[in-house]
Amino acid sequence: MKIKTGIIGAGILGLAIAYKIREAEPDTEIYLFDKESGPGMHQSGRNSGVLHCGLSYEPGSLKAHLAVSGIREMVEFCRKNGIDHELCGKVVVASGEREERVLEDLAQRGAANGLKGLTFLSSSELEKREPHVKASAALFVPEEGIVDYKGVMGALASRILENGGNIAYNTRIGGCAVKRNREFIVIAGKREFVVDRLINCAGLHADQVYQSCTNMERPLRIVPFRGEYLRLKPDAEYLVNHLVYPVPDPAYPFLGVHFTRMIHGGREVGPNAVLAFKREGYSWRDFSFKDSLDTIAAPGFREFLKRNFHFAAREFSSSLFKSSFLEKARHLIPDITADQLEPGQTGVRAQAIENTGVLAMDFRIVSDGSQVHVLNAPSPGATASLAIAGYIVKNYIHLN
Helix, strand or coil, X not given: CCCEEEEXXXXXXXXXXXXXXXXXXXXXXXEEECCCCCCCCCHHHCCCCEECCCCCCCCCCHHHHHHHHHHHHHHHHHHHHCCCEECCCEEEEECCHHHHHHHHHHHHHHHHXXXXXXXXXXXHHHHHHCCCCCCCEEEEECCXXXXXXHHHHHHHHHHHHHCCCEEECCCCEEEEEECHHHCEEEEECCEEEEECEEEECCHHHHHHXXXXXXXXXXXXXXXXXXXXXXXXXXXXXXXXXXXXXXXXXXXXXXXXXXXXXXXXXXXXXXXXXXXXXXXXXXXCCCCCHHHHHHHHHCHXXXXXXXXXXXXXXXXXXXXXXXXXXXXXXXXXXXXXXXXXXEEEEXXXXXXXXECCCCECCCCEEEEECCEEEEEECCCCCCCCHHHHHHHHHHHHCCCC
């Protein structure tokens, strides 16, 4: 009898898992469900398109391991499938002694994670690469790059369908129940599907799907952080040649306002990290009483806000006032002016918060019988999606 696998969420990770299962177990019946009209309509399709190579992640963490192997696997997938990508390199810059110490630590982390070619740039070398960037120290990361993630998702979806998989868009999951012999009934739209195993890749709704499918309390809570970008006007694109990042604050999983060269042209500046009032809240106008109440009611969120009120206030300020956002950008390129910028895209990051109020820094995958729940897989989740999928297939899915 064929094993039937149901996957909730057709973002890049759900697609990658379906693709990997079909590779390992060709006779498996795949049912991939998504409430939107196409793949990756949220986090996967609304990010900056960066290939992250694992510089800043804690050595030994799942993030570090899967980011390093993941970027290499993603690049190979792009090569085989003719998807636009480029390993253009990233420059991480520091200003002052404190940031220089953090940058030294980043270089050590990157080396421990297996990155190659990490190089501290002299002033003249930095000026040659990025003449408008000002810094007291700079680290060049050659393995970092940019990619067309929508192209990746399109290729994955095509492979899944070509191999007999099923993708049901416009299909909202209404619930699931355990049937006899540990089978699951998945209520998808107006239909019911019986599957032998269930994988939750619901991203912004992963914790809620976990609760619905297991009838257990959520071990952590997804809190949406909106990331807003500005775009350099065409006559200002000369300001940036590569990816230019500040030294990140090690207390947070956000990388700070940075400059990104896009795979199809253009330059972006951002993002900030603003608490959103809706799980898919891409502007101040997007508000959900239910989502906001769910966030506020979480003990972990209240503890996080108490400990990090000044951080949250600064991020709100950068959203409300362009001058505040511009100040962050000028930390890297002092000469940039407000009239060189225009509104860019926005995205929402599904950031898990522990019940203690601590932000979940690593990927979080849990299993319950034949259920697998990906509860935290933000950046570098897109870069590492194929590696995460391989890890899940190897460690959580029992193949024939």
